[in-house]
Structures are given as C-alpha cells and as structure tokens.
Amino acid sequence: MKFLNQKNIIGLSPMDGITDEAFRLVQTKIAKPDLIFTEFVSAEGISRGGIKLYDTLLFSPEERPIIGQLFGKDPESFYKSAIILCELGFDGVDINMGCPAKTVTQHGSGAALIAKPELAVQIIQSTKQGIDDWFFSKVKITDIGLNQRTLDVISKNKKYSNLENRPVKGGARRAEGLKPTLSVKTRLGTSEPIIEKWIPVLLSQPIDFLTIHGRTLKQAYAGQADWNQIQKVVKLAKNTGIKIFGNGDIQNRQQGIEYCQKYGVDGILIGRAAGGNPWVFNNHIATPQEKFSAMLLHAQMFQEVFPRRCFDSLRKHFLLYTSDFPNAKSLRMKLVRLNSVKELLSLEKDFQP
C-alpha cells in the first residue's frame, strides 16, 4: 500500500466495456496513470466459476499499482472474491457502490447499496476478512470451493501477470509486507446527496481509501459533478486516516492536480476523458498521426490479449480516438466498418495532414 503515500494521485477510473486489458496496456505505454482500476467484475460470478469473467482480471506487471473492482450484493461472494483477487496479485480490492446501470441496481448491487447501509457494511467486512485471511495464510485459494476449471483459469491469469517470477514464489506479496488495500467507490446519494448520512457509514469501516463521484444515482452522468460535496466528504474524513479520491468531469492530469489542491482530495480518478485519449495523463495534445499510432497499438494489443474476440468491440474506441476530428464523418463511417489491423493500416493516410 506504499502507492497510497504519494500526494496528488491521478488514477484511471474503472469503466466497464472500456478499460479492459488492451486499453490499459495502451494507456500504460503512452502515459501511465499513478493508479489503475480494472473494469468491475461480478463477485457472485467469479466466485461461482464464471470463467469467462476472468478475462476482466487479466493484467500485466507494468500496470501496477492495479486495483481489481468487484460488484455484487452477497457478502459471502465478496469474501471469496477478495481471496481470488489477492491470489491474482492485485494491489488492492475495490467495492463498487456507485454504478447507476439498471442491470446492476435492480439486483441491489452498485449504487443501490447506498440505500442499504447495513448490507454495505457486511460486504465491506466480508471483503476485509477475505483479504486478511489470505494475507495471513489462514485460507488458500483451494479452500473456497472453486472447481478445478476455475482454479486452472486462476493459474493461467497468474502466469499472464508474471506472478511466478516475482522474487519469493507464491508468497511474494506477503514477503514484501504489502497487504492489498481495501477501498470503496460510491456516489453522493441515490435521489439527493446524503453524504452526512452515508459517508460516515463507510468511514467507520476498515477501508484504506474512498472514491466519491460527485453525482447521485438518479443523476447517472447528467449535469455536473458537485465538487463542493466532494470537499465536504474530505472534511468528514479528517482524522480518520482514510484517503479520499474525487471523481467526476476531470479532463486531464493538470486539472486533476489543481482539483487535489483546491478541494483537498488525496487523489483523482479520470474516466471518460481517457477514452481515445491516453494523453490525458501527461497533458500532451496528440496529433492525428499520434492518435493513429495509438489506435494501431490498441488494435494490436487487443488481438494479442483477446485473440478469439472479433474486432467489433474496438470500433467504439476508434470513434473515441477521432471524436475531436473536425469534418471526419467519412472517416468515422470507415472506422465503424473495420474488421482487421490490415484494414486499419489502409486508413493511415486519412490521419496525415
């Protein structure tokens, strides 16, 4: 948890369907954030053998520090999932209590937990127990009822993340004395901001940091993030030892640092602004040629990491890379039809001045 000692941490926010391993590799190579989150993954899913979901948890050593994010509503699944994330070598486990998507909230997960503080507390405590039991070797990955296929996928992921080659086999993290962090990411409230009621519930728990997105569940992504509310959360956390990360509408590292200083947060997470623009983490304004090179790298990484997936899911990224190109309608029409790296290469001339 050394990474939390840094000031003004500017991290990449989790984004389901966007911040997958290919995206994060491109981001890391071009302008590395101080902290990285995976997309969220279902705690119930990974602890009950949903092996396809383990793709979400692939990460490379150069992305560290990296936090795995869980969503769900069943404390027992969070206990098991925390053990899984620790075994996979994550630097921290984050609990999603902020997702506004109906598919998530209608099952009582994500931001719906704001309305169920007792369950939220149980989930945090189970997750904490999972991290502690794993860290102090009270439980092994083979003790939590996972079937052999799931254990095999976990071994494969560990190999991908190069865990075998860490200095002390198997117990590297313990040897380094680095216990994975526990954190929560949430919103101001459900229909109205209720930080005076909701945030103390979270701050009474054994978490290392809390990320607060300055909107309510009802707002989803509408309107502007309320940074005055975020500043109030910082005041509520004073003397608790729990770090506060602010989130919402930050456009680049420079603005992130300004907001850390202005609102007193320990860190900032940047989400949407990083889509198609990895340079938000080094304040560089990319040229169209640089954007093309990044798209090419993204496509190559995607094919390498997910060889069985079709190209379709990359197209939304291509549109993001070119979203600020003026008069690019015909280019975008071509981008949404791309099916291969070769076809992408044929568009290189469209990115030249």
Ligand SMILES: Cc1cc2nc3c(=O)[nH]c(=O)nc-3n(C[C@H](O)[C@H](O)[C@H](O)COP(=O)(O)O)c2cc1C
């Ligand atoms: C497409 C998309 C997917 C998201 N997925 C997640 C997620 O998996 N976990 C999470 O905590 N937040 C998720 N978020 C919320 C972002 O992490 C972030 O809190 C929000 O976009 C506000 O920050 P921004 O203004 O910097 O984008 C998602 C947002 C978007 C737009």
